[in-house]
Each structure stands twice: as structure tokens, then as C-alpha cells.
Amino acid sequence: xxxxxxxxxxxxxxxxxxxxxxxxxxxxxxxxxxxxxxxxxxxxxxxxxxxxxxxxxxxxxxxxxxxxxxxxxxxxxxxxxxxxxxxxxxxxxxxxxxxxxxxxxxxxxxxxxxxxxxxxxxxxxxxxxxxxxxxxxxxxxxxxxxxxxxxxxxxxxxxxxxxxxxxxxxxxxxxxxxxxxxxxxxxxxxxxxxxxxxxxxxxxxxxxxxxxxxxxxxxxxxxxxxxxxxxxxxxxxxxxxxxxxxxxxxxxxxxxxxxxxxxxxxxxxxxxxxxxxxxxxxxxxxxxxxxxxxxxxxxxxxxxxxxxxxxxxxxxxxxxxxxxxxxxxxxxxxxxxxxxxxxxxxxxxxxxxxxxxxxxxxxxxxxxxxxxxxxxxxxxxxxxxxxxxxxxxxxxxxxxxxxxxxxxxxxxxxxxxxxxxx
Numbered sequence: 001x002x003x004x005x006x007x008x009x010x011x012x013x014x015x016x017x018x019x020x021x022x023x024x025x026x027x028x029x030x031x032x033x034x035x036x037x038x039x040x041x042x043x044x045x046x047x048x049x050x051x052x053x054x055x056x057x058x059x060x061x062x063x064x065x066x067x068x069x070x071x072x073x074x075x076x077x078x079x080x081x082x083x084x085x086x087x088x089x090x091x092x093x094x095x096x097x098x099x100x101x102x103x104x105x106x107x108x109x110x111x112x113x114x115x116x117x118x119x120x121x122x123x124x125x126x127x128x129x130x131x132x133x134x135x136x137x138x139x140x141x142x143x144x145x146x147x148x149x150x151x152x153x154x155x156x157x158x159x160x161x162x163x164x165x166x167x168x169x170x171x172x173x174x175x176x177x178x179x180x181x182x183x184x185x186x187x188x189x190x191x192x193x194x195x196x197x198x199x200x201x202x203x204x205x206x207x208x209x210x211x212x213x214x215x216x217x218x219x220x221x222x223x224x225x226x227x228x229x230x231x232x233x234x235x236x237x238x239x240x241x242x243x244x245x246x247x248x249x250x251x252x253x254x255x256x257x258x259x260x261x262x263x264x265x266x267x268x269x270x271x272x273x274x275x276x277x278x279x280x281x282x283x284x285x286x287x288x289x290x291x292x293x294x295x296x297x298x299x300x301x302x303x304x305x306x307x308x309x310x311x312x313x314x315x316x317x318x319x320x321x322x323x324x325x326x327x328x329x330x331x332x333x334x335x336x337x338x339x340x341x342x343x344x345x346x347x348x349x350x351x352x353x354x355x356x357x358x359x360x361x362x363x364x365x366x367x368x369x370x371x372x373x374x375x376x377x378x379x380x381x382x383x384x385x386x387x388x389x390x391x392x393x394x395x396x397x398x399x400x401x402x403x404x405x406x407x408x409x410x411x412x413x414x415x416x417x418x419x420x421x422x
Contacts, residue, residue: 010129011138013187014122015145020179021086022149027157027168027175028093029259030252033241035165039102045367048242050102052363055238057106059355061113066120066348073121074197077189078128082121083180088112090176097169113352123328123344128190132333137275139325139332144271150263158256213346216334221400225393226327227350229291232298232389234358235382236262239366246370247379248307262314269321278326284401287326291394294320298387302380327397361385 032054036047073081092112099105122142130138157168214220244250244258278286293316300313328347335343362382370379378384 018145023153027153027172030158030256031161031165048363049367052359055359058109058113059352063352065114077191078121078125079189086180090173093169093173097166120348125190140270140274144267148267151260154256154259158253161252219331225396228393230351231354232386235362235386238359238362239382265317266321269318283326290319290323295387295390298383302383
């Protein structure tokens with residue numbers, strides 16, 4: 001583990017790397033509906049379904065490749081894997097920016113999915129340099145970068161979209177490639193050679209990674225809760241633009257502004273509240289309150305009748321944004337140092353499964369219930385589905401905590417900070 005000054009500078013650098021990465025991702029969200037409509041000649045309802053399949057292409061490739069990247073990072077270190085993921089993202093944006101047909105959009109998304117995402121080695125990097133009792137706070141730093149990136153990215157992307165729907169892709173490609181250059185010269189390795197382990201193909205696949213983490217206490221059931229939480233969140237990237245344009249007639253700039261507000265909420269929550277709320281109330285209580293807030297917010301989105309109500313319900317994510325760092329910290333505290341990359345790869349695999357199922361599910365719900373041919377008009381059906389998925393997440397988390405408590409009382413399991421959460 002690095003020295004204290006080294007840890008601080010490394011945490012700051014990981015924050016900056018993820019921030020620039022997410023800015024690039026957020027740049028393109030407001031203009032994807034317009035670009036898909038331009039390439040297909042279809043309206044919003046049909047374009048949303050194409051958008052869902054674009055998300056599916058990315059997610060299915062990430063599902064198979066993310067555990068490989070996580071295991072490779074346990075073998076060769078975090079730095080080369082992180083730089084590779086960022087470089088592939090830059091190439092993806094260039095392909096999508098120049099795409100002459102819808103097919104080329106799918107090519108770009110497929111390549112990006114194969115490379116995974118920077119958050120996989122980023123979380124493992126932070127686990128390497130952070131004591132177990134502080135991991136939730138530092139995982140929140142990555143979450144804050146995601147939030148702040150969504151403040152800047154969609155707002156700038158919405159503005160660039162007024163020039164043309166392809167302009168944000170080129171700007172995002174430039175950011176990603178600059179990020180690679182910066183990381184190449186400034187990012188030190190976090191995993192010492194003596195802490196690395198041999199690459200095992202049996203563990204470097206989605207099924208193998210998920211099966212291997214079953215041996216750690218609490219991890220399987222908490223991981224299942226994370227899956228349903230992440231599946232619920234798929235309503236945001238897959239249908240938000242289409243839903244708000246359809247329901248409230250927002251422009252790309254309006255969509256970008258709303259996503260920037262969501263990002264601001266997440267940045268405040270994960271950048272600041274993680275360091276106040278989680279140490280005081282612990283991971284268990286923080287996650288439970290966040291799930292309740294998230295469920296209410298999704299139901300509010302589904303039945304909102306005016307645009308300002310969307311903003312009002314967004315504030316609930318001050319609490320909901322703390323769910324993922326809390327759950328991730330609980331699992332990380334159960335896993336040894338030389339398996340942190342594998343754990344994050346397995347978690348990324350769960351996210352990929354959610355991303356495989358989520359976009360087609362959510363966009364089809366929106367496309368069907370917003371169509372004039374539908375017998376029931378409920379454009380917010382995707383967000384209502386998300387609220388129900390959060391309920392399932394909460395039930396699984398309650399089961400995990402109850403089992404852990406029973407095991408401790410019976411003297412069958414050690415009391416850990418993550419397991420206790422009280």
C-alpha cells in the first residue's frame with residue numbers, strides 16, 4: 001500500500017480520470033435520440049427501441065469481457081488495464097461520430113463493451129490503496145466523479161448538440177484520448193508485484209467470477225441486491241431522453257440540463273455525504289434509507305405530469321446515490337487484497353447483465369406504452385418498473401443482513417464493519 005501522501009494524490013487522480021471519462025459519456029446522451037432518428041428516419045417511440053438495442057450490444061460484450069479485465073488487473077496491475085479501457089472508449093466515440101449508418105453505431109458500442117469501462121480497475125485501484133474501513137468513502141469519491149461528470153457532460157453535450165448531433169461524439173473522443181495521455185505519464189501502479197496472482201481462465205469469465213465470490217460471507221446475497229439496484233437504474237440512461245422529450249417536449253438542451261442536475265445531486269451525495277452519513281450511520285442503515293428514497297423517486301418520475309416534478313423527485317437521489325458505495329463497501333470488506341479486481345470484475349459482470357436486460361426492457365416498455373396503438377397510455381411504465389425492482393433489492397438486502405446477524409449471534413461468522421452496518 002502506498003504512503004499517505006501517495007494515497008491522497010492517487011485518489012485525486014482516479015477522481016480526475018473517472019470525471020473526464022464520465023464527462024465524455026454524458027456529452028453524448030442528449031443527442032443519441034436525434035442521431036438515431038436521423039439515421040433511421042423513425043420517430044421517438046421507434047428510435048427508443050433502437051437505442052435500447054445499442055445499450056444491449058455494449059452490455060453483452062461487457063458482460064463477457066469485464067471479468068477478464070478484472071482478473072487481468074489482478075495479474076498485471078491496475079494501470080495498464082485502466083489505460084486500455086480509456087483508449088478503447090476514445091476509439092468508440094470516433095467510430096460513432098463518423099457513423100454513416102445505424103450499423104456503425106452498433107460497431108462502436110460493441111468495441112467499447114469489449115474494453116469494459118474505467119470504473120472496474122478504478123474501484124480495484126482504490127481498494128488497493130485504501131484501508132477497509134475507509135473504502136465506502138473512497139468508493140463514494142468515484143461516485144462523485146460520476147455525478148460531477150453528469151453535471152458537466154450533458155450540459156455541454158446539449159449545447160454542442162445545437163451545432164450538430166455528431167459534435168459531442170468528437171469532443172468526447174478528444175477528452176478520452178487526452179485522458180489516456182495524462183494517465184500514461186502520471187498514474188502510478190497500485191498493486192505490488194508480490195500481491196499479484198496468476199491469471200486463471202476458470203475465474204476470468206462471468207460464470208467463474210460470480211461462482212468464485214460465493215465463498216465470501218454476505219457477498220452473494222448483497223451482490224444479488226446490487227444487481228436489482230443496477231437493473232432499476234437502467235431506466236435513466238435508456239429512456240430518460242425519450243421520456244422527457246415525449247412527455248414534456250424537452251429539447252436536447254433541456255435534457256442535458258436535467259441530467260446535469262441529477263449529476264449535481266450525485267456529486268453532492270457521493271462526494272460529500274458519504275464522508276458524513278456512512279461513518280455515522282454505517283453502511284446498512286445508509287443503504288436501507290437510500291433504497292426507500294430511490295423507490296419513491298422512480299414512482300414519482302412515472303406519474304409526473306409536469307416537468308418541474310421531475311426535478312423535485314431528483315432530489316431523492318441525495319439518499320439513493322449512497323446505496324451503491326455502501327453495498328460495494330460491504331462486499332469489499334469481505335474479500336482479500338489480491339481478489340479485489342476479481343470482485344469488481346464480478347460486480348461489473350452483474351452490471352453488464354443488468355445492462356443487457358435493462359435497455360431493451362425499459363425502452364420497449366416506453367415504446368409500447370407511449371404508442372398511440374397502446375390500449376393503456378403510461379409513458380412512465382419504465383420508471384414504475386424500476387420502483388418495483390428497488391423493492392426486490394431491498395428484500396434481498398434485508399435477507400443478507402438478517403442472515404449475517406443470525407450467524408454472528410451463533411458465533412459462526414466474525415463481526416465486520418460492513419456486515420454490521422449498525
